[in-house]
Amino acid sequence: MVLGAQRVFVSHLSGVAVFDPVGDQVGRVRDVVAMLRVGGRPPRVLGLVVEVVSRRRIFLPMTRVTGVASGQVITTGVVNMRRFEQRPTETLVLGELLDRQVTLVETGEKVTVLDIGLTQVPGRRDWLIDKVFVRRGGGGLRRRRAGETLTVEWSAVTGLSLEEEGQGAANLLATFEQLRPADLANVLHHLSPKRRAEVAAALDDDRLADVLEELPEDDQVEILGKLKEERAADVLEAMDPDDAADLLSELPEGDMNRLLELMEPQDAAPVRRLLTYEERTAGGMMTTDPIVLRPDATVADALARVRVQDLSAPLAAQVYVCRPPEETPTGKYLGLVHFQRLLREPPGTLVGSVVDTDLRPLPPDTPLPTLTSYLAAYNIVSVPVVDESGSLLGAVTVDDVLDHLLPDDWREAAARETFAVHEQTENRQYGPGTADG
Numbered sequence: 001m002v003l004g005a006q007r008v009f010v011s012h013l014s015g016v017a018v019f020d021p022v023g024d025q026v027g028r029v030r031d032v033v034a035m036l037r038v039g040g041r042p043p044r045v046l047g048l049v050v051e052v053v054s055r056r057r058i059f060l061p062m063t064r065v066t067g068v069a070s071g072q073v074i075t076t077g078v079v080n081m082r083r084f085e086q087r088p089t090e091t092l093v094l095g096e097l098l099d100r101q102v103t104l105v106e107t108g109e110k111v112t113v114l115d116i117g118l119t120q121v122p123g124r125r126d127w128l129i130d131k132v133f134v135r136r137g138g139g140g141l142r143r144r145r146a147g148e149t150l151t152v153e154w155s156a157v158t159g160l161s162l163e164e165e166g167q168g169a170a171n172l173l174a175t176f177e178q179l180r181p182a183d184l185a186n187v188l189h190h191l192s193p194k195r196r197a198e199v200a201a202a203l204d205d206d207r208l209a210d211v212l213e214e215l216p217e218d219d220q221v222e223i224l225g226k227l228k229e230e231r232a233a234d235v236l237e238a239m240d241p242d243d244a245a246d247l248l249s250e251l252p253e254g255d256m257n258r259l260l261e262l263m264e265p266q267d268a269a270p271v272r273r274l275l276t277y278e279e280r281t282a283g284g285m286m287t288t289d290p291i292v293l294r295p296d297a298t299v300a301d302a303l304a305r306v307r308v309q310d311l312s313a314p315l316a317a318q319v320y321v322c323r324p325p326e327e328t329p330t331g332k333y334l335g336l337v338h339f340q341r342l343l344r345e346p347p348g349t350l351v352g353s354v355v356d357t358d359l360r361p362l363p364p365d366t367p368l369p370t371l372t373s374y375l376a377a378y379n380i381v382s383v384p385v386v387d388e389s390g391s392l393l394g395a396v397t398v399d400d401v402l403d404h405l406l407p408d409d410w411r412e413a414a415a416r417e418t419f420a421v422h423e424q425t426e427n428r429q430y431g432p433g434t435a436d437g
Helices: 093-097 168-177 181-189 193-202 205-212 217-226 229-238 241-248 253-262 265-274 299-306 339-344 368-378 398-405 410-430
Strands: 017-019 025-035 044-052 057-061 065-069 072-075 101-104 110-120 127-136 149-153 318-322 333-338 382-386 392-397
Touching (some): 025 057, 093 110, 181 205, 205 217, 217 241, 229 241, 229 265, 241 253, 253 265, 299 318, 333 339, 333 382, 368 398, 392 398
Antiparallel strands (some): 025 044, 044 057, 065 072, 110 127, 127 149, 318 333
C-alpha cells in the first residue's frame, strides 16, 4: 500500500519491519503515538514507536515516514536513536486505546474497541485517526446483536476523545493548533515565562521547531534552556539548519557544543558548517536544504519536488542543478531552473537542457548589502551560494534577508498592526460600541 493511498489499521502495523531508503532494516513497529483532541475531532498521529536491534524503543515521526507498503514501513533514513519517552499529551494507540469500552453516540450502546484506522491527509505527510472498529456485546443489547462488529467514524463514539471539562491544557493546545507558527510565536511571546515553558513542553518537536523559528532570539534561548538537553537536541534537529545555527550561536560555547554532540550526526553536520560563517554574510544566512537535482532529472521530477507542502515558497521557486552528490555541499553547480520555466516545459524534458546559467552564484562571504542588491536587481527570491571549487553550499532566501534587514522588534510591531487591523474590521462590521449579533 502506498502512503496515503488507503487507510491502514494499527493492528496491521504492529510488528511491521521498518526500513531505510536503501533497504536496511531499522527495527519493528511496536506502537503508534497520537495526540487526542477536544470536541470529538480526529486525533493527530504524531509518529511510531519503533524497537531497534538493541531492543531500545525510539520515536519515528510520521513526517519521516515516506511509505507504508505491504508488511513494511519506509523512512527517510534519518532516525533519532534516543530512547522514546511518552509525554503527557501523547497517547499510545495500541497500548491505551485498544480493548477500551466506549459508547456509540447514536444509540448509547456500549462497545469494545478492536482496532483503530489511520488515514493520511491528502498531499501531506500528516496522518489522522478517523475510524474505530468496534464489537457490540452484552450489557442490555439484544442477544442477536451481541458480538456484531462494525466500523464507525471517530466522532461516532465517546470515551476516547478528551473531555471538554477538566482539560485546561488540552483545550489550550487545541486552540493553538489552528494558528500559523508566526501567530503562535506571537502568543507565546506574550505569555509569562512559566506558562511559555509549559506550552513549549507540550508541543511536539516539529511544531515547537516551527514556532521557535518565528520567535525573537531571547525567547528562543529561554525556551531551549528550559527543555531537557535531549529534547532540545531533538527540536534543533527539526529546525531548518540555518535557524538552528542562528539559535546555537546565541548560546554559551559549552552549551552549543554539548547540544551539537547530542544531535544526530547527519543533522548536526550542516549546522556546524553554517556556524563557521559570519552572521551577516551569504554563508551565515543560507539554508543547506535547497532543491538539488542532477542534470538527467526530468521536469516531472522537479515539479514533484516543488510540490512538497513543507517546502517554503522561496525555496520552491527554483531548483538547482548540480553534478552528484545531490546533498550540499554538492558536486559542480551547473545552474538553476525557475518554477515558471518548469511549467512551460514537457514533463519528460531533462532539467539539464533548460538550465539558466546567466545568474551567477555568490560566494559565502558575500556581505548583506551586496546580497540585498543582487536579489533586488534580478527580481528573484533566492540565490545560490557556491564555494571556490564551484560546489553548491546552499541558498539564501528573501525571508532570511528580510529578517536581517528589519529592526529587532519588527515581530512585536507586526503583531500590534495585525491586532489593529482586526479591530478595524470588527468596527466596520458591527460599528463601534455595538454588540456582535
